[in-house]
Amino acid sequence: MDNKSVFRMNLVKRRKALGLTQEQLAALLNVSPQAVSKWENTSYPDGELLPQLARELNTSLDFLFGVKITSSERDIEQLVDDEMRATLPENRAEKLLKIMYTALCACNPNNDTVAKLRGSYEHETYAGLKTDRELALARISRDLRYFCFLEIPDNGVNSYFGDTTNMIRLFNTLADDDAISIITYLGASVRNKMFSAAMISEKLNISAEKVQYIIDRLDRFGLVWRVSADIDDKPVILYGYTHQIPLTMILVLAKTITNYIQYMDPNVEEWTQGAFRRGDGEQDEVVPQVPWWGEGEL
Known part of the structure; x- marks a missing residue:
């Protein structure tokens, strides 16, 4: 597909995604509806109109022209920024969860395929990530979706707690119906x-x-x-x-804890120690594993 065809296809796609008619887009750009029709069929806009066109469509020129960044030094933050800005507000929650779910799944060393968040799940389903550096939990059933991420500091999460008196007071308060x-x-x-x-x-x-x-x-x-x-x-x-x-998250996660989490998709466990650390800095010994079968062993 040539560049002009890609531009026209993406222009029509984005205009319709925003629910705009050719006349409405023309009014935003202070041009005639015939001009917009030509852009979508036979010609490009004038160069000085391109930045304004991208702004009115809440997208990027890269998207309109179908430019894909293939460099090994891709600006991931910019790609996510462009994607979210190009998404209607009512669709951003779904888009954001898909991005985070895909990132979580990509941490699975046993799977090299791109993860796709399904539209429905037969059971209450979660996705989990547990390593020595991060924890993540997502509920991916459509009736209630969330994503929680925690980066684990070198000295463990328990070092953040300090005085737990108010934590106990909060839990005592929440223990009342x-x-x-x-x-x-x-x-x-x-x-x-x-x-x-x-x-x-x-x-x-x-x-x-x-x-x-x-x-x-x-x-x-x-x-x-x-x-x-x-x-x-x-x-x-x-x-x-x-x-x-x-x-709000405490209450939602409390409900999650009290449910039996049976279905995980995926459940990535690449950890040797938990999120907590010994107060004296002592390291637990790694539990010895049973060695694999020796060559020729029956």
Whole structure:
């Protein structure tokens, strides 16, 4: 296929992906619809229009002209940047997960084929990566997809914890059914919506004292924020949820932990030690393996 044909094909493909008619694209570029029609059939745009065309189509000139980088010094970050910018916002989650899933699968030394994220899975399915340098877990069933990645420092993840008192306080808080109910109720709110403890108590049928106890704990963790208001000449404290990403991930991963993870696709395990390290720096001895069959051994 010649360069002109590639350009025309990619121009039509990108315009339609954005849901634009020839007339709408022409209006964005301040040209006639006939000009756009010619670009898609018989001619190129003027050179000075090409950068603007790429901007309006939210893509790159490399994509439009079908340029593929084959150098061993490929700029991977730029390739991902171009790909994500060329993807509609509503399709970016799928694209992002495919990129991360492919990268995870590529860490499997026993498979040299390009991984493809399937559209559906019969069972609840995960992908896992466990090495001495990184951990990754992805849930790839379509009803709820996520990807978590952790780079393991040389001295282990436990060195990050330090004082675990607040971790214990958080887990003690989350161990209460009513706390989960309050968090999920607040988490379903729109941005900057404020609630009184009395209203939460009424909505969730939890005693006002219990609601205030839990809200105070969430406040100390920075999971809610507070403002003071005078309502009917009475001072009232209103609370807004901070929509904390880590807390959402903690709850989702807690559900994952409590499910039996049976199906992994793939499960890459190239590790000799875990993500934690001995406090004194002592290294565990490698467990000796049974030697393979000797030549001629029966």
